Amino acid sequence: MRDEVAVTGAEGFIGSHLVEVLARRGYRVRAMVLYNMHSSRGWLDELPADVLDQVDVVFGDVRDPASVRQVVEGVAVVYHLAALGSVPYSYRAPRSFVDTNTIGTLHVLEAVRACGTPRLVHTSTSETYGTARSVPISEAHPLQAQSPYAASKVAADKLAESYYLSFGTPVVTLRPFNTFGPRQSARAVIPAIIIQLAAGNRPRARRAGSRPGLHLRQRHHPGVPGPG
């Protein structure tokens, strides 16, 4: 069905907003949620019933190629957001970041290629640029992996590029800066700064000053690439 789209990382902060926007625009959304024993659907459970009517939840894991294939088969667009996203945790568990962010993206690329999916939107991060050598950061800025998280995303981006150059896979890579808005973890940089300010403390945040933020409800909705 060509008016059906898939979202990985659908239960997360950005993914749940994307699912909501797509459903409200009339698309049927196949929403991949990381399998868990509690059948928790994360932020998707907060969405109104009329939105959820448009959503088919598929529990799976991007580290597993078979479950990725189930999500991708037959859809018009795949929005790939599933990832481990914590820079500090990546120092402690780098292998899991490679497995999820790099190998997981490889599985998505393979499934998209095998299924002939018309479009893949791969979500990377501005962390791939590291500390800015020049501002504003352009796409030509060198990639500097300053954490295992960034390295796992640089590798994923390069796989996406290679699938485009080798096989013509129709993939677009996004590199959002710090994104903030409703449903975000309080541990993320912008909420953490706000909490410190609200408590009357001087904010402490690594490299926060060099990066602009992206408010989800202000900026994301008009720019959501649609099928076709």
Ligand SMILES: NC(=O)c1ccc[n+]([C@@H]2O[C@H](COP(=O)([O-])OP(=O)(O)OC[C@H]3O[C@@H](n4cnc5c(N)ncnc54)[C@H](O)[C@@H]3O)[C@@H](O)[C@H]2O)c1
């Ligand atoms: N939030 C930001 O400021 C920001 C900035 C730049 C890039 N990004 C990127 O945007 C995407 C979404 O980020 P977010 O802030 O919504 O993060 P999030 O942690 O809220 O969402 C990520 C989702 O991926 C899921 N996931 C993790 N491992 C998985 C696996 N093995 N299989 C399937 N699903 C899995 C998680 O359950 C989670 O729901 C990520 O790729 C992230 O790297 C986010």
